[in-house]
Amino acid sequence: GENVEQHPSTLSVQEGDSAVIKCTYSDSASNYFPWYKQELGKGPQLIIDIRSNVGEKKDQRIAVTLNKTAKHFSLHITETQPEDSAVYFCAAVDNDMRFGAGTRLTVKP
Amino acid sequence: GAGVSQSPSNKVTEKGKDVELRCDPISGHTALYWYRQSLGQGLEFLIYFQGNSAPDKSGLPSDRFSAERTGGSVSTLTIQRTQQEDSAVYLCASSQEVRWNEKLFFGSGTQLSVL
Numbered sequence: 001g002e003n004v005e006q007h008p009s010t011l012s013v014q015e016g017d018s019a020v021i022k023c024t025y026s027d028s029a030s031n032y033f034p035w036y037k038q039e040l041g042k043g044p045q046l047i048i049d050i051r052s053n054v055g056e057k058k059d060q061r062i063a064v065t066l067n068k069t070a071k072h073f074s075l076h077i078t079e080t081q082p083e084d085s086a087v088y089f090c091a092a093v094d095n096d097m098r099f100g101a102g103t104r105l106t107v108k109p
Numbered sequence: 110g111a112g113v114s115q116s117p118s119n120k121v122t123e124k125g126k127d128v129e130l131r132c133d134p135i136s137g138h139t140a141l142y143w144y145r146q147s148l149g150q151g152l153e154f155l156i157y158f159q160g161n162s163a164p165d166k167s168g169l170p171s172d173r174f175s176a177e178r179t180g181g182s183v184s185t186l187t188i189q190r191t192q193q194e195d196s197a198v199y200l201c202a203s204s205q206e207v208r209w210n211e212k213l214f215f216g217s218g219t220q221l222s223v224l
Contacts, residue, residue: 004151006151031210032209032210034212036215041217042217043113043200043202043215043216043217043218044152044200044213044215045215046212046213049212051210089151089152093209093210094209095209096154096157096209097154097209097213098154099144099151099152099154100151101149101150101151102150102151102152
């Protein structure tokens with residue numbers, strides 16, 4: 001089955017800096033790659049996703065890039081703000097959805 | 110309700126007791142999913158329902174775990190003879206249909222602590 005690895009496990013940045021989280025996957029048939037944000041005490045919420053026919057997608061301060069050949073995809077957050085502090089999960093989808101282990105992002109004011 | 114509702118939000122139980130966790134999905138969503146989130150770990154897939162049917166139960170960790178869904182709505186995850194390693198946050202999600210390449214709506218989870 002699909003195996004998704006996510007790095008780093010923790011990330012601390014200064015407000016205004018950029019943050020990058022990377023994921024790799026094993027199943028070349030995976031065709032959908034969502035990113036979820038989980039705030040303390042809440043369930044994960046979808047923040048952006050990308051499908052396999054696209055290399056990059058942007059939504060305001062967040063962007064996701066996909067390299068199908070290398071089987072990796074990344075989340076980029078620019079101009080980080082304290083409210084971006086949360087746990088971020090990547091996932092890869094083929095016949096089911098497999099999540100990475102998560103990245104705890106802390107944005108210091 | 111407007112979102113996925115889970116109850117209880119917290120459950121403390123003694124080792125060996127049975128527990129039931131409830132999930133009320135978004136109205137009209139035919140697909141329902143259960144995930145487990147252990148401390149510092151990712152989201153472990155347990156089971157999904159299409160309507161009242163669970164086509165694949167292989168994600169359940171052991172035969173102490175079972176789940177059912179009735180009326181195409183509320184689902185219950187039951188853990189029998191709980192063990193300390195069952196301690197985790199149990200998350201439920203729903204979507205309009207079982208198409209994995211679409212948005213999942215998660216509840217806030219049930220924090221289960223087995224003493």
